Amino acid sequence: MQIPIYLALDFPTGEEALHFLDQHELADIPVKVGMELFYREGPSIIHQLKENNHPIFLDLKLHDIPNTVKSAMRNLAGLDVDILNVHALGGAKMIEAAKDGLLQGAQKTEPKLIAVTMLTSMNEETVRSDLKQPMELAAYALHLAELSKAAGADGVVCSPLEAASIKAACGADFLTVTPGIRLAGSEQNDQHRIATPAGARRMQADYLVIGRSVTAAANPKKAYEQVIEEWKNYDNYN
Numbered sequence: 001m002q003i004p005i006y007l008a009l010d011f012p013t014g015e016e017a018l019h020f021l022d023q024h025e026l027a028d029i030p031v032k033v034g035m036e037l038f039y040r041e042g043p044s045i046i047h048q049l050k051e052n053n054h055p056i057f058l059d060l061k062l063h064d065i066p067n068t069v070k071s072a073m074r075n076l077a078g079l080d081v082d083i084l085n086v087h088a089l090g091g092a093k094m095i096e097a098a099k100d101g102l103l104q105g106a107q108k109t110e111p112k113l114i115a116v117t118m119l120t121s122m123n124e125e126t127v128r129s130d131l132k133q134p135m136e137l138a139a140y141a142l143h144l145a146e147l148s149k150a151a152g153a154d155g156v157v158c159s160p161l162e163a164a165s166i167k168a169a170c171g172a173d174f175l176t177v178t179p180g181i182r183l184a185g186s187e188q189n190d191q192h193r194i195a196t197p198a199g200a201r202r203m204q205a206d207y208l209v210i211g212r213s214v215t216a217a218a219n220p221k222k223a224y225e226q227v228i229e230e231w232k233n234y235d236n237y238n
């Protein structure tokens with residue numbers, strides 16, 4: 001079975017992303033294509049990665065009125081990727097519309113629909129001061145997860161710190177996809193609610209998303225292997 005660790009391909013061009021995978025012998029690994037790469041390359045980067053047998057999470061975080069999201073999802077589902085996502089903050093009607101569009105557009109596989117709860121770059125203070133959200137962040141993320149589940153999402157993007165409580169409330173089958181993953185000693189960058197790969201697994205993350213801890217490492221291949229090692233043998237790590 002493929003290890004559910006998606007490498008975030010946050011590169012300016014497809015050429016750089018493909019070169020990185022090739023140079024560091026990361027053939028076939030699950031990858032996440034986000035706004036930076038997709039807005040530059042469009043569907044062609046998805047076709048190329050699929051040709052190289054990479055499982056793909058296409059992370060475009062749709063957030064618009066239900067009708068627009070439904071039509072966009074119909075198109076994206078036709079790309080035959082494994083995971084697509086929306087912002088849970090778009091509300092229940094928007095998530096339901098995303099699911100409808102996804103089902104209409106699905107080709108060989110039905111991509112999983114994942115809703116982003118609270119971005120891992122936010123903390124209690126920014127949620128309160130920027131969003132004027134009075135609930136505690138973890139409780140609000142849990143609320144958004146329950147809303148997403150009721151609206152037909154297959155899981156959520158959340159911080160590893162919230163994964164266990166979301167699993168407890170939404171059930172073992174409801175997927176927790178967790179960015180904000182950092183190897184010990186890596187830069188935190190703009191992330192706030194973070195954990196190591198081992199910590200995330202212990203906290204019941206189903207899928208990890210990791211970018212700069214690997215892509216900006218002195219030895220990306222070694223860093224990626226460390227992530228896998230921690231995922232497999234999480235009891236041996238802090």
Ligand SMILES: O=C(O)c1cc(=O)[nH]c(=O)n1[C@@H]1O[C@H](COP(=O)(O)O)[C@@H](O)[C@H]1O
Nearest residue numbers: 008034059118119120157179209210211212
């Ligand atoms: O949906 C996402 O993938 C996502 C949600 C979130 O809350 N936080 C978050 O960091 N991400 C994405 O996960 C990746 C994390 O990258 P690194 O911080 O470099 O590991 C980036 O591509 C983000 O766009």
